Structures are given as structure tokens and as C-alpha cells.
Amino acid sequence: MLKKTLFYFCFTLLSISAYSQNKIYQIYTKEGDLVEEELLYKAVNENEIIFFGELHNNSVAHWLQLQMLKNLKQNQSNVVLAGEFFERDDQLNINEWLEGKITDKNFEAEAKLWNNYGTDYKPLMLFAKENQIPVVASNIPRKYASLVSREGLGSLEQLSPEAKSYIAPLPVAVDMELPGYAGMKEMMHGSSMNVDFMVEAQAIKDATMAYSLFEYIGKGNQIFHINGSYHSNNYEGIVWYLKKEYEDASILTIATVEQNDTYSLEEKSKGIADFIIVLPTDSPKSY
Template identity: 45%
Template sequence: MKPILNVLILVLATLVATAQDKQAYRVFDSKGKEADYGQLLKQSKKADVVFFGEQHNNPISHWLQIELAQDLEKETAGKLIMGAEMFERDNQAILNEYLAGQISSKNFEDEARLWDNYATDYKPLVELAKSKKLPFIATNVPRRYANMVYKQGLESLNPLSSEAKSWIAPLPIEVDMNLPSYQAMIKMMGGHGGGAASDNLVKSQAVKDATMGYFIAQNLKKGHVFLHFNGSYHSDLKEGTVWYLRKYAAGKDVVNIATVEQENIDKLDQENLGKADFIICVPAKMTKTY
């Protein structure tokens, strides 16, 4: 009887300790069933493309990104390609020069129009690519062109030079204004402009999504996993960039990951169900990177 009692005490102590743990994140599947990092990694290494949707200032997103990149590099025996929203197409040459060791980190960081949180959040990914000799693709449209579309519409891209157009998805770019994610953007605009202003906001987002989807498609390689980093809103619901990827490279196996923040992470909130194949749920009060 005493051994059984000891086991019960041990189990109870474990449950109490677990209940008192401060969890930094939990992983759920699209239906809200609890999953784990191991399942996420297993599915990711079998995919053609993995979209890691982040909250830009969320440290758990950034930590898990480098963890997943490192693990995929090992699991695929180096057959990994990385790419990111945070690097614009016209900076591919300077990114390649840095990865090849042809220019210094200072030259790269001074000239590549990097995000303010590059040093803490994205540099580890670039350095991994450099050390392992992995391709790293700048997928995003130069921001000046997205701004042109926001102010003047998609037609403003037509007079651009051939060189400029080489940094954008092929024109004309189809935009489905009825996609739920784009409709949500219009609703968020509320009374702030409406009409043409709302439409152009969506179209400027679509130029980013289309360009990222196109350059992911252009850099796919058989037997390799393409791991793409972007704001979660670009790949949630497998819309946005995923929608365009499927136009440019139909039939590819895509896994998407979303990062969400909740007050309570014990259960996935209704509004976050179905956002992605794997949903990383982080406490809303988690410390931010900026």
C-alpha cells in the first residue's frame, strides 16, 4: 500500500508544480487541440513551404523562429531555404554579398534598409544562413512601391522601369477584395477614409503579398523546405501571401504558423481558431522586443 501512496503523492506534487509553472507559450492545431513543438517541426520538415507568422515585437516568435530554422537545417541535412518580409527585393544583391562574405556586416547593415529590430530579431536568422551557406531570399516589394499604390492605386506601377518591375510580382496583379483578411482591413479603416482609400490600403497590402508569394515560388527547389518569416497577417487563414503563392506555384505543400497573444493561454480563443495549421499562443503581457 505504501508504494502506491508514494506514487500518488509524487503525481499530485507534479500536477501542483505544473499548475504553478509560468508558461511562455502553448501550441495548438487549427481546431484548438493542444499540440507541441515536436509536431510542428515534424510537419514543417515535410512541407515545401513553411510560413512562420510572427507578431513583430513578440520575443517568443523570434526565439522559436531561430529554433525552427536551426532544427530544420539539421533535419533536412542543409536542404533549407529561408526568406523574409523584412528584406526588400532591391536589396537581394547586397544580402547575397554579405552571405558570401564579400562585404562586412557594417556595410550590409548600413546600406540594406534593415528594420529597427534587426539586431535582436532577424540578425540571428541571417547569421545562421551565412554560417551554414543557406540561401536567404529578400521577398518583399520595395516599400516605396507599396506606398505608391496606397496613394495612387495599382496603375501607378505601370510606368516604372523594367528594372523596377523586376522587384515586383508580374503586373497586372490580381486582387481579390473579398478575401476575409482583406475585408477585415477595410473594416479596420472604419471612418478613416473609406472608399478609394480603403481599396488602396488593401491593394498596397496585396502588392506585398503578391511579391512575396512570387519570389518564394521563384526560389523553390525540389527536396528543399522554404521557411518564410512574415507578419502573421500575411499568412493567416492561408490567405495573403499564401493565396498568391498558390497562384504562382500550385500544388505545393504549405504549412502555416500563426502567433497570437491572449490573456489566458490555457485554451485557444474562438477568434483564433483556424488561423493556421499551428498556432503559437503567447501571454498578452509577454515582454515586447520594442
């Protein structure tokens, strides 16, 4: 009996190890410890706001987002899906589509969709529609971010009240010393463009995405926000602006990175988020 028990125990350990080695992705804590999905999902379900920092073209990351949304809906009653991939002036189109008032064809013709919407984001939207999950368009309209990149944040003050309703309340403070923004300035050193304006354009995106979530915070919702990893890495960007308004908010951040070797977390990625999902550099891409 003892031999059988020991055999079963060893077989189970080998099976777990083999399963982990055969996965296309691996999950790490911010300290670099390899963990199983159960720990990540447990943390996801225990926090009010989850930022899933994606690599926009990585199909595996988008599949994981869908699994996470399904898990949230299974365990929580009030789930809100929000995302960078929709601009705030498309909210009416989104609501009308969710309510069945306009067709897929009309919605996709009128909304400003990213090129990979059909493969990477539509599955999330369909699940949200089928399960009556609100969807929040969190991003600033691109034309206004472009305006800031050319003329600076002050240019937004001249916009109409309707235009300003799609942007975080002005004026928006920008801390140019934040490592993410400072790094952006350093990377663009020597550019013919106004580097400060480019940072301000990034900041107004971050501030607007944070502001878009404010009305859902503290009301028993679980908010699942999808954005490029650089908008939430190192607890900066969107997270920094959200914390300015809701200092004690319960937030979990997830980052995705690509590595040739997924079986250890590279030093440069440690600490960028609460959990880091490592994907192989040759994993499927949508573009």
C-alpha cells in the same frame, strides 16, 4: 515493483504537466487542441513551405523562429530562409554579406533594416551565414507599396523595367472579397485615404512575397518564410497568391497570437493557421 512503476508513471505525468504550465508559450492545432512542440516540429519537417506568421515586436516569437530554423537545418539538407523583413532590392547586399564580400558594418549601413533587426532578425541571419543557408528578400520595396497606396495598382505600370523586376509580374489580380481584405476595408471605413488603394498596397506586398519564393519551389528545398501573421492568417495573403501558381504545394502555416491566459485558445484564433502559438500579452517585446 508494481508500486515503483506506478509511482514513476505518475511522476512523469506530473512532470510533463508542470513543464507545460511553466512554458511562456503554448502551441495549439487549428481546432484548438493543445499539443507539444514535437508535433509542430514533425509537421514543419514534412512540408515544403512553412510560413511563420509573427508578431513583429515579440521577442519570444523571434527566438522560436531561430529554434525552428536550427531544427530544419539539422533535419534537412536544402533549407532556404526568406522574409518580409528584407525588400527585394536588397538581395545583392544580402548575397554579398552571406559570401563574406562585405562586412557587417557595410551591410547594416547599406541595407534597409527594420529598427529591431539587431535583436530579432540578426540572429537568424548569422545562423544562415554560418550554415550556408540562402536568404531571400521577399518584400516589395516600400516606396512602390507606398505608391500603390496613393495611386493604385495601375501606377506600377509606369515604372521602369528594373523597378518592375522587384515586384510580382503585372498585372496583379486582387480579390477584394477575400475576408482579410474585406475586413481591412471595413476597418478603414471613413478614412480620408482611398481604401481600395490601401487594400491594393497590401495585396501587392502579398503577391510579391509569394512570387519571391517561386524559383525555389519544387526543387527539393524546404522554404522557411517569416512574415507578419496577417500576411498568412486564414490561408489568405501570401498563401492565396502562392496557391494560384502552385495549387498542390505542400504548405504549413503558423500564427502567433497574444492572450492574457495561454492555457486555452480563444475562439477568434481557431482556424487561422495549422498551428497557433499563444504568447502571454506581457511577454518580452523589442519595441
